[in-house]
Amino acid sequence: MTAGIVLLTVVLPVVFYALAPVVARPFVSNLPGFRPLPGRDNLTYVLSPWKHRETGARELGERILSALPPNSVLFADYSIWAVIRYLQIVEGTRSDVELVQLAGDQVSRILRYRDRPYLFLVDVYRYYDLEGIRQHFEIQPFGPVYRLIGKSP
Numbered sequence: 448m449t450a451g452i453v454l455l456t457v458v459l460p461v462v463f464y465a466l467a468p469v470v471a472r473p474f475v476s477n478l479p480g481f482r483p484l485p486g487r488d489n490l491t492y493v494l495s496p497w498k499h500r501e502t503g504a505r506e507l508g509e510r511i512l513s514a515l516p517p518n519s520v521l522f523a524d525y526s527i528w529a530v531i532r533y534l535q536i537v538e539g540t541r542s543d544v545e546l547v548q549l550a551g552d553q554v555s556r557i558l559r560y561r562d563r564p565y566l567f568l569v570d571v572y573r574y575y576d577l578e579g580i581r582q583h584f585e586i587q588p589f590g591p592v593y594r595l596i597g598k599s600p
Contacts (some may be wrong), residue, residue, distance in 0.1 A: 514590035
């Protein structure tokens with residue numbers, strides 16, 4: 448009886464969590480509405496409780512920073528902003544890159560930097576006002592990010 452209770456409460460959940468991404472993979476390739484990021488397998492990330500070996504955020508942040516020209520301005524939503532900010536503050540990486548968190552009126556915030564030569568948007572996922580940004584900028588892929596090229600008025 449006690450062994451059965453231990454099996455049901457301790458062993459079975461661990462086995463279930465370990466197998467969940469493997470069992471779910473044939474049915475879904477990504478979770479609907481869950482932001483895909485390079486270096487992260489969303490299925491494993493969401494369905495597995497063990498995150499101590501998750502390095503996707505660091506890999507993404509390092510790829511982004513290494514791709515940017517000197518003295519760039521990088522616009523990002525909070526989730527990616529936090530990763531880049533950590534690398535800048537804690538690890539002293541690429542302090543020449545000005546990191547701007549986009550919230551609220553994104554277009555007005557970006558337009559404040561319009562005179563700078565290197566403007567980049569970290570992603571074109573649904574968190575960004577792409578329609579508004581495209582009124583003022585061409586959005587061009589640039590490695591792992593997107594370069595914003597000002598349109599002539």
